[in-house]
Amino acid sequence: MGSEQIRRWESGALAHAVTDPFGQGPVPWLRGDETYFDGTGQVVPWYVDGSPQPAPAGARTDGARIPAPRTAGGPRAADDVRRQIKGFTSAGAVAPGEAIDFHITVDPPQEFGVDVYRIGHYGGDGAAKITTSPRLSGIVQPPPLTADRTVSCHHWWLSWRLQIPSFWSVGAYVAVLTTADGYRSHVPFTVRHDHPADLLLLLPDVTWQAYNLYPEDGRTGASLYHAWDEEGGLLGESDAATTVSFDRPYAGAGLPLHVGHAYDFIRFAERYGYDLAYADARDLHSGRVDPTRYRGLVFPGHDEYWSANMRRTVERARDHGTSLVFLSANTMYWQVELGPSPSGAPDRLLTCRKRRGPGRPVLWREVDRPEQQVVGIQYAGRVPDPHPLIVRNADHWLWEATGAHEGDEIQGLVAGEADRYFPRTPLPEHDDRILLAHSPYADTEGALRHQETSLYRAPSGALVFASGTFAWSPSLDRPGHVDPRVQRATANLLDHICKRD
Structure with a gap:
């Protein structure tokens, strides 16, 4: 792939990934506007849904004006072309006393660290650092596996196991991955417990994954909305994936599209003292809560x-x-199905047939359940x-x-x-x-x-x-x-x- 082609995605924010929120400061990253880039390379405001109509035939992203990664005042955002550092967790939600596994690729191989933040009000900061990993040895993981547009990294080796202490508060967490040479990306996860609370907050991880175009490399990435053609152009829903995997990082900066909407509510609710428990959509699906x-x-x-x-x-x-x-x-x-990964881990594959393949319609209103x-x-x-x-x-x-x-x-x-x-x-x-x-x-x-x-x-x-x-x-x-x-x-x-x- 030529350098000019790579440049189109080097910001890690071409299609549906948010820009690097940490680029706005050490902690207030989650308080800024989210922007991403549509198929024309134009910046789209935070409020626009990430499911635009398919681009017109022949629409190209060539020559799109994509800003370079922020470098002033701190680390640079990793991207999905060079994969300086990218990762995902083996589970979306975990309880205190349990462990959560991180699968991380680092290119070139070098040491890296993980800072874990909890989202909350924290006097207006928006998050607080909870712990930091020891220095870890990074390796280049194998390329993602693809089958009929489904992209999976379930074969990546374990990089770090975080044991969640019993005293940690429930909440929405973000692991910040940083290489020794200053590249950074993010991995969200949830800490939950079974204690009583007034309100149960459900993080929409199923919808987050539906929009995930990882790897945003102009070649292999796919979501339920888009895939890439042979020349690196974005294809629409009729050519997108029908099954996507949770066993992969989120595209670009590593945070899901519209993740800030959940964080906006969390900061508000914690500021005013509401009693919150946490879970994600897959917990709702599995009967875990x-x-x-x-x-x-x-x-x-x-x-x-x-x-x-x-x-x-x-x-x-x-x-x-x-x-x-x-x-x-x-x-x-949309009505979806959740299935096990190739290794048998439950609820790691998300299927939504949309307009491709056999089977019943998948809009709830089309199956007489509006x-x-x-x-x-x-x-x-x-x-x-x-x-x-x-x-x-x-x-x-x-x-x-x-x-x-x-x-x-x-x-x-x-x-x-x-x-x-x-x-x-x-x-x-x-x-x-x-x-x-x-x-x-x-x-x-x-x-x-x-x-x-x-x-x-x-x-x-x-x-x-x-x-x-x-x-x-x-x-x-x-x-x-x-x-x-x-x-x-x-x-x-x-x-x-x-x-x-």
Whole structure:
């Protein structure tokens, strides 16, 4: 591969990876805007979904203006072409007292270290360093294996085993991998336990993996959205993978697309003292967690891909009296299956047939189980530019003490993607139901559409809230996006669920 071709991906952020957040400073990396690059090489704002329509025939990325890795003030971001340092874990979530295995490739071979951060408020820092590994010997791992667009690194050797001390707090963690010559990438993981808590936070790792284009090298990487043609151009969904593996790093900087939406909520919730437990979507799928033990389940970020087990478990929790909080949009859209890796490890392969191959349709609404029957609203479309959220039913307790009045506009809060109520689609059983926003916007074709925010009370007494927009979580604790009205409305909701006075 020529140097000019490599240059197109050397930033590690061409398609769906976030830019290196650590490039913005030693810890506040998770507080900055996320950007990534579409098939034309253009920078796309944080609020845009990573599932654009397939690029027009013949569209090229040649000559795209891709910024070089940041070098000022610290390490440089590793990329998927040279693979200076990249890694993944053998499990997404682990409990105190258990071990988590890291599989890491380092090129050229040299020593490296791992700093482990926990995401939280921490006086506004956004994260705190919890531990540092000893100096480790890095090796060049074998190239990823590929089969029918599925990319897997399950054959990589074990690089480091982290024993999680019993005193570690549950939470979302990021391992920061740094080589001796100053290249860096990231590996997210979750620490969970079975202790009671008011709220269970579900990290959307299934959706994260669906968008993962690793390796972002112009040759072999593939996600459920894209793959590469022989000349290094991005192909669309019809040529993308139908199965992707968790046994591989995340593309680019090593953090999933839209991971910051979950971190925005975590910082907000910890700042105001909410009692959180943590799990990931695969825990929900496997039955590893019992959601009926919590007052509420919080889905903080883009959570588009759901297995039948995930949906069944959440419906059972709602019908038991556990409230549901959906803080993004386009939730529960695609139906997926999870299967074992070649070595037999459970839930390491994610399959979503989409538009290829035999089998039934995989949109939930196409199998007569529309997501509105759980969420209360459902996906309506993309929002090309941010629009204001228009407050509706301002006398409802959700808007209490927010200062919001009927018809008020909350600027920029309808962004990325939007949900709304579909009148011809059945609603879930409910004792009462209300729409708390009704916000017009123009779609990608310029047609007038609208977004809605929904709340209903199930017969069990469970509350089910859906924001109907990508921009709700960033408005809780992301500089440049914070809105006190949304913060207070979210606190009102969580206080009702947690039975706080």
